[in-house]
Amino acid sequence: MSQGDKSKYTDKQKRKAEHIEESYEKRGLSADEAESRAWATVNKQDGGGNKGGSGHG
Numbered sequence: 341m342s343q344g345d346k347s348k349y350t351d352k353q354k355r356k357a358e359h360i361e362e363s364y365e366k367r368g369l370s371a372d373e374a375e376s377r378a379w380a381t382v383n384k385q386d387g388g389g390n391k392g393g394s395g396h397g
Contacts, residue, residue: 348389349382357382 346354357378364374 346379346389350389353382353386353389356385 349357357375360381361371361374361378364377365371369377
């Protein structure tokens with residue numbers, strides 16, 4: 341179950357979280373824990389719900 345609003349994330353970040361979540365589930369984590377860890381990983385790598393494009397940095 342999602343905890344927060346994911347609308348601020350780019351499509352690329354959403355796809356990345358989905359793939360990470362699937363990976364965690366294959367390792368035996370519950371769906372909720374896998375989703376939580378996946379979004380935490382995306383946040384750590386990308387700094388949260390950033391929009392892509394030039395001029396950001």
